[in-house]
Amino acid sequence: MGPGRPRARAGIVALALALALAGCGAAAGGEQSAQGAGEERPTVVATHSILGDLVTRVVGDAATVVTIMPPGADAHEFDASAQQIELMNGADLLVANGLGFEEQLLEPIEAAEADGVAVLELGEELDPIPFAEGEEHAEEEGSEHAEGEEHGHEGDDPHWFQDPDRAAAAVRLVGERVAEVTGDDAATERAETFAAELEALAAEVEDTLAVVPDDRRKLVTNHDAFGYFADRFDFEVVGVIVPGGSDLAEPSARGLDELAATIEAEGAPAIFAENVATADLADTLAGEVGEVGDVEVVELFSDSLGEPGSEAATYPDLVRANAERIAGALGA
Numbered sequence: 001m002g003p004g005r006p007r008a009r010a011g012i013v014a015l016a017l018a019l020a021l022a023g024c025g026a027a028a029g030g031e032q033s034a035q036g037a038g039e040e041r042p043t044v045v046a047t048h049s050i051l052g053d054l055v056t057r058v059v060g061d062a063a064t065v066v067t068i069m070p071p072g073a074d075a076h077e078f079d080a081s082a083q084q085i086e087l088m089n090g091a092d093l094l095v096a097n098g099l100g101f102e103e104q105l106l107e108p109i110e111a112a113e114a115d116g117v118a119v120l121e122l123g124e125e126l127d128p129i130p131f132a133e134g135e136e137h138a139e140e141e142g143s144e145h146a147e148g149e150e151h152g153h154e155g156d157d158p159h160w161f162q163d164p165d166r167a168a169a170a171v172r173l174v175g176e177r178v179a180e181v182t183g184d185d186a187a188t189e190r191a192e193t194f195a196a197e198l199e200a201l202a203a204e205v206e207d208t209l210a211v212v213p214d215d216r217r218k219l220v221t222n223h224d225a226f227g228y229f230a231d232r233f234d235f236e237v238v239g240v241i242v243p244g245g246s247d248l249a250e251p252s253a254r255g256l257d258e259l260a261a262t263i264e265a266e267g268a269p270a271i272f273a274e275n276v277a278t279a280d281l282a283d284t285l286a287g288e289v290g291e292v293g294d295v296e297v298v299e300l301f302s303d304s305l306g307e308p309g310s311e312a313a314t315y316p317d318l319v320r321a322n323a324e325r326i327a328g329a330l331g332a
Helices: 009-021 049-059 082-089 103-114 164-182 186-211 227-233 253-266 280-288 315-330
Strands: 043-046 064-067 093-096 119-121 218-223 236-242 270-274 296-300
Touching: 043 049, 043 082, 049 064, 049 093, 049 164, 049 186, 049 315, 082 103, 093 103, 093 164, 103 119, 119 164, 164 186, 164 227, 186 227, 186 315, 218 253, 227 236, 236 253, 236 280, 253 280, 270 280, 270 315, 280 296, 296 315
Parallel strands: 043 064, 043 093, 093 119, 218 236, 218 270, 270 296
Antiparallel strands: none
């Protein structure tokens, strides 16, 4: 979207700020960069909390940043309200994860773009990797979702943000588009500075994970959200409880039996649950494998930041927290 596109942005910005000040959690996830309600600024909308944190660091004071999904929201299941869709339709720039990650927001994103909103879908630009083969289990006939129905397990994995290097590349792309939309060339400088921090963070994570020997670099996760992490830091995802890359699918009894056998065969000491989903299946599976207490259930931050004040309240904090928890669970 060019800067000359006619749009009554003052009302949109006012609505964004009003929602933030009113504490309307899902409408604005706490990411606000505008200073002062009297100024008319461009509006940049990010779909989920991880993106909101990355975008806010790049935008600075050049625009108002509104995050649609609050921390803790499951991006695969989140439905936008009418007010949130209005914010998306009135954005000067809409930053989305891409690769089908925001499953319930695909139509609103497409509609906003068709209406002339500038949309940046990042995943397609970040050298996406396909979902690993052999990690989905067929759903049982008669389950809530029909067998064979797609739940994101085909095609490219949208969880690129679990790789800090790809997040750095994403930040640079955001910087270029923010500069175009706002006219603030400093956005590219802020993006480059932040990207360098994220690349240093990747090296820090390598050091944190150095305590995990090669034969223990095996992950059993709740859903297929850590393929990029595994690819970047030399781990292998040996099992996934929920088939495919979406939380909307359901594991079959046979699939869970096979996964239990895999955990025992691999000697996996931990099952990694996630902050956006219940750990009930992970707890049950851990209790059925080997001796009681042999397998620990460890929560990771998968598709969302942690709550404000938590150890994963920002993207760099999320990456560090996950690395430290994995190192603690799998380290020699």
